[in-house]
Amino acid sequence: MSKKCIIFDLDGTIVDSMPILRSFVEHEGLLLDERDISALRDLPAGEALGRLGIGMWKLPYFAWRFRGYFRESLPKAVLISGIEEAVRRLYDEGHTLGVLTTNSRSNAIAVLERGGIGSRFSFVKSERNTFGKSKALRRIVNGYAMKPETVWYVGDEVRDMVAAREAGLRSLAVTWGFNSEKALRAANPDEIISRPDDLESVISRVIPN
Ligand SMILES: [Mg+2]
Known part of the structure; x- marks a missing residue:
């Protein structure tokens, strides 16, 4: 073989990571319901962030924030x-x-x-x-x-x-x-x-x- x-x-x-992402979105004050999240799943990451009102220029910042949040959430991951x-x-x-x-x-x-x-x-x-x-x-x-x-x-x-x-x-x-x-x-x-x-x-x- x-x-x-x-x-x-x-x-x-x-x-x-979806439960962590959901709680991050809530933590950042981005109000999304399940329907919004399911619509986001149809979009590439860049466009999804645009839909959330997060500009591409802010992407590294949010990626950095999410990594920190993810690290803190690890015990629950x-x-x-x-x-x-x-x-x-x-x-x-x-x-x-x-x-x-x-x-x-x-x-x-x-x-x-x-x-x-x-x-x-x-x-x-x-x-x-x-x-x-x-x-x-x-x-x-x-x-x-x-x-x-x-x-x-x-x-x-x-x-x-x-x-x-x-x-x-x-x-x-x-x-x-x-x-x-x-x-x-x-x-x-x-x-x-x-x-x-x-x-x-x-x-x-x-x-x-
Ligand atoms: Mg992935």
């Missing part, structure tokens, strides 16, 4: 149900697993450790620039001398799919995070799944050329 490298986004993909098992199965198959997140590296490591899956990951990388993931993915692939066609980026947002494609990697969208299935499909990922259980079968099915 061919071994692959699977790089995961953290927030919304491994960690159930939970992993997506079923993701631990899915990660363990991929690891047991012999694939190399990693994380690339715009959250801080220490937040990522803490939450993975707490979920009991920290040791399954060969690397955890942080890219603070919200729209800098494609460059960061390229750096990882080049740094570890990987073949791009054997590397997957798994994420819950449209920008994750764009970053994977720009870096020449395979993209796998998960519908249990921030962006809706409709928005993710429009981004044309290589694969799309709605349950962590399907991770391993989808990745094993695709044989690199």
